[in-house]
Amino acid sequence: MVASEIRALFAVASRPEIVSLAGGSPFVSALPLDAVGDMVGSLIASRGHDALQYCAAVGDPTLREQICEVMALEGITAHPDEVVVTVGSQQALDLVTRIFVDPGDVVLAEAPSYVGALGAFAAYQADVVHIAMDESGLIPEALAAAIGRLTAEGRRIKFLYTVPTYHNPAGVTMAESRRLEVLRVCERAGLLVVEDNPYGLLGFDGDPMRPLRARTRDGVVYLGSFSKTIAAGLRVGWAVAPPGVRDKLVLAAESAVLCPASFAQLTVREYLSTQPWREQIKAFRELYRARRDAMLAALAATMPAGCDWTRPAGGFFVWLRLPEGIDSKAMLPRAVSARVAYVPGTGFFADGSGGGHARLSYSLPHPDQITEGVRRLAGVIDAELALREEFGPVQRRGD
Amino acid sequence: MTELDYVVVLAGGLSPEREISLRSGEQVCGALSEVGVQAVLADTDSTLLSRLRSDPPSAVFPVIHGAPGEDGSVREVLGLLGAPYVGSRPAACRMAFDKSAAKVLAAAAGLCTPAAVTLPRETFHDLGATAVIDLIIGRLGVPLFVKPSRGGSALGASAAHSAADLATAIVGCFGYGDTALIERLVSGTEIAVGVIDLGDGPRALPPVEIVAPGGTYDYAARYTAGETEFYAPARLPAATAEEVARVAVTAHTALGLRDISRTDLIVDAAGAVHFLEVNVAPGMTSTSTLPMAMRAASLDPGSCYAALLQRAADRER
Numbered sequence: 112m113v114a115s116e117i118r119a120l121f122a123v124a125s126r127p128e129i130v131s132l133a134g135g136s137p138f139v140s141a142l143p144l145d146a147v148g149d150m151v152g153s154l155i156a157s158r159g160h161d162a163l164q165y166c167a168a169v170g171d172p173t174l175r176e177q178i179c180e181v182m183a184l185e186g187i188t189a190h191p192d193e194v195v196v197t198v199g200s201q202q203a204l205d206l207v208t209r210i211f212v213d214p215g216d217v218v219l220a221e222a223p224s225y226v227g228a229l230g231a232f233a234a235y236q237a238d239v240v241h242i243a244m245d246e247s248g249l250i251p252e253a254l255a256a257a258i259g260r261l262t263a264e265g266r267r268i269k270f271l272y273t274v275p276t277y278h279n280p281a282g283v284t285m286a287e288s289r290r291l292e293v294l295r296v297c298e299r300a301g302l303l304v305v306e307d308n309p310y311g312l313l314g315f316d317g318d319p320m321r322p323l324r325a326r327t328r329d330g331v332v333y334l335g336s337f338s339k340t341i342a343a344g345l346r347v348g349w350a351v352a353p354p355g356v357r358d359k360l361v362l363a364a365e366s367a368v369l370c371p372a373s374f375a376q377l378t379v380r381e382y383l384s385t386q387p388w389r390e391q392i393k394a395f396r397e398l399y400r401a402r403r404d405a406m407l408a409a410l411a412a413t414m415p416a417g418c419d420w421t422r423p424a425g426g427f428f429v430w431l432r433l434p435e436g437i438d439s440k441a442m443l444p445r446a447v448s449a450r451v452a453y454v455p456g457t458g459f460f461a462d463g464s465g466g467g468h469a470r471l472s473y474s475l476p477h478p479d480q481i482t483e484g485v486r487r488l489a490g491v492i493d494a495e496l497a498l499r500e501e502f503g504p505v506q507r508r509g510d
Numbered sequence: 511m512t513e514l515d516y517v518v519v520l521a522g523g524l525s526p527e528r529e530i531s532l533r534s535g536e537q538v539c540g541a542l543s544e545v546g547v548q549a550v551l552a553d554t555d556s557t558l559l560s561r562l563r564s565d566p567p568s569a570v571f572p573v574i575h576g577a578p579g580e581d582g583s584v585r586e587v588l589g590l591l592g593a594p595y596v597g598s599r600p601a602a603c604r605m606a607f608d609k610s611a612a613k614v615l616a617a618a619a620g621l622c623t624p625a626a627v628t629l630p631r632e633t634f635h636d637l638g639a640t641a642v643i644d645l646i647i648g649r650l651g652v653p654l655f656v657k658p659s660r661g662g663s664a665l666g667a668s669a670a671h672s673a674a675d676l677a678t679a680i681v682g683c684f685g686y687g688d689t690a691l692i693e694r695l696v697s698g699t700e701i702a703v704g705v706i707d708l709g710d711g712p713r714a715l716p717p718v719e720i721v722a723p724g725g726t727y728d729y730a731a732r733y734t735a736g737e738t739e740f741y742a743p744a745r746l747p748a749a750t751a752e753e754v755a756r757v758a759v760t761a762h763t764a765l766g767l768r769d770i771s772r773t774d775l776i777v778d779a780a781g782a783v784h785f786l787e788v789n790v791a792p793g794m795t796s797t798s799t800l801p802m803a804m805r806a807a808s809l810d811p812g813s814c815y816a817a818l819l820q821r822a823a824d825r826e827r
Binding site (some may be wrong): 116448497 | 532635677681685686
């Protein structure tokens with residue numbers, strides 16, 4: 112691992128003096144912690160022999176049934192046998208990549224894409240090709256064109272990785288009209304879709320969007336997670352996959368971790384059985400909606416001309432476009448000096464481009480802190496603009 | 511002699527060098543505990559003063575890198591508290607932390623240091639960046655090396671080989687400070703020399719030679735284990751080794767430093783030694799050169815830190 116300046120700056124950003132709009136951590140303090148504590152205590156007292164024991168690599172059978180009930184809220188019909196419980200959906204992503212990707216294979220991903228996915232793809236030496244998005248998500252025509260070009264070049268494309276709903280980091284959602292079209296394009300090309308949907312139940316307006324997996328059983332590996340709807344620290348996620356893929360996932364999971372943590376699985380199972388989890392998700396939605404509103408209001412009030420940003424209908428993130436010539440990575444130390452932090456856009460592109468953008472998260476800070484953080488950031492961008500005016504356009508480091 | 515009761519190792523802070531400082535602090539604490547000194551790691555936050563007041567330590571070892579630790583401000587506050595501490599006094603820290611001031615003092619002490627200019631951001635704003643950059647290149651030529659006048663760990667530091675490079679380097683430098691030190695880049699062997707005073711006057715530790723990947727000893731090269739090759743002692747002719755030791759002790763003395771410092775130098779192809787900068791809170795991480803130099807001198811780092819703390823405690827009596 113290489114020591115990086117960015118990580119050094121994030122070490123400072125963890126201090127309370129800094130308003131961090133960087134991390135994407137859920138606000139777990141909103142959970143009824145006393146009730147959860149009591150629940151965990153009685154779980155150990157009554158079922159400690161199971162909770163502290165090994166289990167099957169595929170995951171706890173009751174939990175897999177419950178996962179199907181959770182997915183049904185978004186319109187997904189799945190059988191528990193199709194579900195593999197994983198250590199967060201990140202492990203599912205790692206296992207899928209391990210199963211499918213050989214060094215040099217192409218993985219298609221949105222531009223920008225989730226940094227954790229890019230890390231997994233890089234670990235297996237995949238060649239990530241980014242596909243353009245707009246405010247309505249992945250552009251099917253761009254996807255088709257990329258597939259055509261890569262196929263003509265003789266490249267081996269293994270799958271499309273997409274976060275269609277409340278995208279991390281872009282904060283946009285794939286339009287209803289595009290969902291079927293994306294599936295059609297991939298089906299025509301015989302291409303697997305890996306749909307990552309950690310935020311689907313955290314929409315602010317109306318009913319949840321129907322995931323891609325709700326429209327087809329075949330051709331989609333679906334990744335879900337309790338990290339945002341219950342607690343990230345439990346590290347319980349899952350994959351839903353067609354039978355052939357599912358069997359390979361179980362074998363790969365077994366070799367990686369033997370089995371997911373029984374204690375965490377039974378905690379989730381107990382939580383879903385005994386706690387008002389649907390109401391808690393509603394409470395999370397209201398909380399994140401207020402924070403999203405605070406961020407959008409602050410951005411509108413303070414950002415200098417030349418900035419633009421997405422207006423998320425759910426999830427945790429706003430994707431901020433900076434004025435021409437500003438490099439979010441180079442600006443980060445100045446921002447941290449001004450006691451605000453964000454994630455430079457460069458982290459969300461496999462080739463390190465994206466310096467013209469920044470990801471802002473509103474999930475963790477209080478609305479007042481969000482307002483103050485955005486105000487500080489606007490000041491930093493103003494100062495950056497003045498610097499660029501003085502020195503003219505400068506070469507981005509690493510370009 | 512005072513018996514050390516317990517000591518506080520100050521690490522962290524709010525500078526971009528926080529992570530490195532914490533790593534240094536953990537190493538110092540670990541080394542002290544190996545020699546039987548109870549060491550507590552503490553950050554510079556709003557609880558620090560009440561903690562030091564309510565349970566005064568025998569002495570404090572500040573290993574805060576970056577502005578609050580190296581510019582003397584933390585030590586000034588420790589002085590106000592009457593807490594004994596290891597290292598230089600605030601006024602000396604201020605001079606050492608300002609690289610341009612340190613270069614002036616080093617030059618006045620007869621040391622050779624690369625030609626340089628030090629300019630605040632306002633100068634570029636008021637007079638026009640392009641015109642000032644042209645002037646700099648006209649006078650100093652290229653290649654140049656740009657770094658924040660006050661800062662460390664190579665953050666915001668980079669080389670420039672053209673006017674366009676220089677603009678980029680200065681903008682990058684202003685990420686970590688408002689004043690840029692722009693000096694003529696001297697190629698050669700990169701050397702770090704620790705100076706330690708355990709009561710018998712400042713003495714140089716064996717010089718450490720730094721061979722960074724691609725010749726750039728940047729942040730990643732400094733703090734990624736295995737990234738950089740180190741030779742302790744440096745592969746220098748005996749006369750040059752003596753000269754780098756003399757330069758480091760001279761810099762330590764000329765700047766009025768106390769207890770411990772690290773001087774960074776370049777030995778050029780002709781064997782001439784060029785002073786670059788001196789650090790009053792040198793890195794103590796597992797990849798830092800000062801602990802390496804101690805071991806090369808057959809000194810145990812933990813015993814050295816304990817001796818420095820003992821000296822600090824005795825000083826205040």
